[in-house]
Amino acid sequence: xxxxxxxxDLERKLxxxxxxxxxxxxxxxxxxxxxxxDALQASYLKILDGRAxxxxxxxxxxxxxxxxxxxxxxxxxxxxxxxxxxxxxxxxTPDGRPDTATEVARADGTRRLTAALETLPRxxxxxxxxxxxxxxxxxxxxxxxxxxLGTARTHYERGKAALRKVLKEELE
Amino acid sequence: xxxxxEHDLGERFHALxxxxxxxxxxxxxTLAAARVRRAAPPRARALGLATAAIxxxxxxxxVRVIRRGMxxxxxAVRLRTPTDFLLALPNEDLLRTVPELGRVTITLDRRTP
Numbered sequence: 001x002x003x004x005x006x007x008x009d010l011e012r013k014l015x016x017x018x019x020x021x022x023x024x025x026x027x028x029x030x031x032x033x034x035x036x037x038d039a040l041q042a043s044y045l046k047i048l049d050g051r052a053x054x055x056x057x058x059x060x061x062x063x064x065x066x067x068x069x070x071x072x073x074x075x076x077x078x079x080x081x082x083x084x085x086x087x088x089x090x091x092x093t094p095d096g097r098p099d100t101a102t103e104v105a106r107a108d109g110t111r112r113l114t115a116a117l118e119t120l121p122r123x124x125x126x127x128x129x130x131x132x133x134x135x136x137x138x139x140x141x142x143x144x145x146x147x148x149l150g151t152a153r154t155h156y157e158r159g160k161a162a163l164r165k166v167l168k169e170e171l172e
Numbered sequence: 173x174x175x176x177x178e179h180d181l182g183e184r185f186h187a188l189x190x191x192x193x194x195x196x197x198x199x200x201x202t203l204a205a206a207r208v209r210r211a212a213p214p215r216a217r218a219l220g221l222a223t224a225a226i227x228x229x230x231x232x233x234x235v236r237v238i239r240r241g242m243x244x245x246x247x248a249v250r251l252r253t254p255t256d257f258l259l260a261l262p263n264e265d266l267l268r269t270v271p272e273l274g275r276v277t278i279t280l281d282r283r284t285p
Contacts, residue, residue, distance in 0.1 A: 015199050022196040023189055037197060041206040048203075049210070110188045132185035163181065 007048060013060055014044060020134055024065050027129040028072035031114055035079075039072040046071065058143055062136070065144040069126070116166040124159030127152050 014021070022040060029035035043064075046052040052067045054060060117125050123145065130141035142152035261267065 018199040019193040019196045023192040040202055045206040045210055110191055113184045113188055132182050133189050
């Protein structure tokens with residue numbers, strides 16, 4: 001096997017999951033496309049450099065989503081620090097809000113859904129995304145979100161109820 | 173929550189997924205950008221470290237300057253307050269010094285009753 005084979009294998013796996021990973025990165029970055037692309041690039045870099053290694057304890061998909069979530073969280077912390085410190089010289093700082101271009105391009109129904117999701121706490125939003133959007137089980141969602149199964153189940157139930165309520169209020 | 177509601181939520185999320193998938197950048201472009209990132213010098217990190225070093229150095233200098241104006245032995249510091257005169261006793265020198273025998277010179281303050 002050539003030394004490039006593992007990287008090619010990784011790239012093949014990433015190719016299969018790329019659209020889903022982009023969707024998850026968008027969810028982790030609250031709909032900010034530029035921040036999502038940054039998080040995804042940084043995650044792929046970690047994987048291809050071997051700084052994040054798949055050890056086979058979870059499925060490749062849940063592991064990849066964990067890496068993306070962890071990377072996006074790191075970016076959020078740095079962005080918060082940059083907002084707090086006067087470090088504008090370091091470049092544009094994502095503000096953790098959906099960018100206008102992405103929102104305008106969305107259909108009415110999905111725009112309403114993203115707006116309703118924004119009103120939920122981050123954990124609830126993440127678990128709902130993983131279950132409904134990514135079709136993961138609650139156990140897999142718990143693994144990705146780094147919480148216990150019971151906690152994930154609570155976030156799922158509360159998030160679902162809150163989301164239904166917001167969407168219903170919007171229609172009335 | 174009814175099954176219908178769950179199905180409705182699922183449909184909405186799937187519509188969102190279809191939109192996101194259509195707008196997703198190509199994997200090749202993402203990987204290429206990631207590789208460029210790997211090759212490029214980490215300018216932001218270097219600038220961040222430099223800024224942090226400047227802030228730390230400024231704080232250190234400020235602390236030194238402030239400390240320079242302060243007395244080093246706090247035990248020797250006597251606080252002077254505007255009401256100090258109220259505590260002054262007549263002939264209070266007598267209370268602070270031990271008179272020598274044979275050379276006692278007591279000067280009475282005649283204003284005191």
